[in-house]
Amino acid sequence: MTTPIVPPPKKDPQKRTRVPTRPSELRSRAALGLAAAAAEGRFMLQVCTECGAVQYPPRDACAACLSVDLPWKDVSPNGRMIAETAVRTSTNVYFRERTPWRIGTVRLDAGPSVMCHVHGDVERGGAVRIINRLDKSGQGVFFALPSEGTPAMEDDPQLREMTCDPKFRRVLITDGRNENAVALAKAFSDAQASIIFVGEAESWRAYPHRDTLAAIPNVEILPLDVTDTQSVTELAGEIGGKTDILVNNARFVRPGGIMDRGDTVFARDEMEVNFLGLMRLAQAFGPAMRGRGADGQNSAAAWVNLLSVYAYSNMPAFGAFSASNAAAHSLSQCLRAEMRAGGVRVMNVYTGPTDDAWHQPLPPPKVAPTALARAIIAGLEDGLEDVFVGDVAKDLIEKWRAGAKVLEREMTEAAGD
């Protein structure tokens, strides 16, 4: 039985904030395939193309036939725990601070045995389902769950180390004016976030959903303009030390590419919000979050960027907007590298056209704010790094992985018609 977590007490400012430590992140290049799969919450192993043998640990040649063609594939995550232990002494500081730490050996139905972290509700010798998650070092690790769900299982202390569950955490949503703000705030409220700060630029200017937003339990609207360094710095000074999850939903979007725009005014705004806005937020909020990565139940956990999937491949009808998102996508990789020292996850949520005023003339499918909000909460609960919401985004990333150049040609074809 998992003991449900309770809201953490107010922090004693005289006590030292626990410094983030991390599990070992040394891995071979082959083993990084686990991190890539965990970034999307997939359970994958290498499978030999020639003989079909499922491999583990990750390797460079098939242990059955010596083929070197070993792509990662989704395999059955089911198995049985055949041995377990509670590690009580560890040579690694991160685990040393968290002992006893339960691990086990699981024989997978797919063939190999794996060592894995084990949920407290798994019974001795019990059937398990393995999930692949990112640990605090940002590496993919296996975690055995009971094959059937149990009450409050997400609160298992070991599992919570691998997730960014909003429960009892404090969230900042950067742009209340965005049409998606109500759905996002509502979703975090439903997910038991303890406070939902919502940034609001140009407060003197009215917008239709403000009252609805303000009425959501635990929502607190605060002034924030991501294009104004002083505004960002001031808010960080106020709530930077208690921002556990930051959702950067500020977005400037206008249709158009290069030649159908007569100037660079919108492009400048797009970069100002979508790229430099991220940079300003990260410079103001990043250091405190990184320093609070191990600060108890409500440690800083995640940084969420809402991005256009056209960051991967330009959509000429929104060509300059796509470019600003490509810049933000690239910067997010830098942020991820810098946040890693604190064990703070950077999760990018990519969508195709969203169901809002600026995408009004585009045909469906479009991503509704509620669908976006659901995907963000689910992604945080699974501790993901990359989330693709909706059919357009999923389709595009699949094509991008199959061949970025072919996709480029495909994407730019419509523009030439």
Added chain:
Amino acid sequence: MTRSSSRRLGYDGIVLAAPVTVPYQRFSKETAHWWIARALRETLTTAGIAPRELDGFSVSSFTLFPDTAVGLTQHLGLTPRWLDHIPMGGASGVAAVRRAARAVQAGDADVVACVSGDTNHVDSFRRMLSSFSRFAQDASYPYGSGGPNACFALLTDHYMNAYGAMREDFGRICVAQRDNALKNPHAIMKSPLTLEQYMGARMISDPIALFDCVMPVSGAEAFLVMREEDARATGIPYAHIRSTIERHNAFPEDAIQMRGGWVMDIDELYAMAGAQPDDIDLLQTYDDYPVISMMQIEDLGFCKKGEGPEFVRAHDLTIAGDFPHNVSGGQLSAGQAGAAGGFIGLVEAIRQVTGTAGPTQVKDARTAMVSGFGMINFDRGVCSGAAIISGDAA
């Protein structure tokens, strides 16, 4: 493909001599080079060989980095015509015998000094664990970083469930070895251990408790492999090699380790020696954890698989007992000096069968079996080996 089969050549005329143990220390400021030099010097002095005359040299060590056996030749002033570096940890002693004996037998070398040694600095054990092997780094160390304690805890947990072994059964092995160690002046552990103390010790990684774990120490072990006529001419005691086996990555299909590679080759080990389990006067197993010693007692033919717990209940494993086992105290009580842990049982066995073991001498010990087990590459020990050696009276 079908292969022709051949009978293995025996080791007639090739002997083991000049066993050396450099007394272990818990921590040392010295290097592996220093420890190896001391062991080498003592074994060569015993046989009256000058370092420059030595024509065969075999080294096992974890802490020589960035050097290997190659660097040691220049460092120690050796000019061998046969050189070996054995990275097999707990199986390195038996492997060294096998390789060196064939070299001497074929005339590629006249004398091979087999040396293993490691230093133990404060924190060197931790640093070694995180990068012990690629699979360990990728697939076991990230899971709690319990090192070998955690890996063997899993094997022990599984073994206990599968065969009904109790912690007391492993305790019997540890307590008997401590009893033996009290007779060994060089053992790191010097106070008696009772079964009550064993059972009451703090858990390290359940069901592995404090006295199931070896103490990492600094130390070195060495012996010579040479022709019998040369040993006789020098007037030093020597032991005959009656048979050996070696196997790596046996039974990869086993979901978790329940047996070692010995199982594949044990019949040949006895057949080559013309011996039976009853002929063995003492058994020196590789004992980084007692569960592995229990598996060896089974896999080396002293009882059936799963009967290990009953076997240790029914036998006295001390020097004076009916089944003398790890008579110098083994690694569990004498300490684990890195790769020298793969030599400790063998070096003591040479002393035993030549009647030179002094305070730990088993009465009338003529034939010993030594087994090696090494390298938890991921979830199990990969290397295994064993040898039967006898003194002249056997």
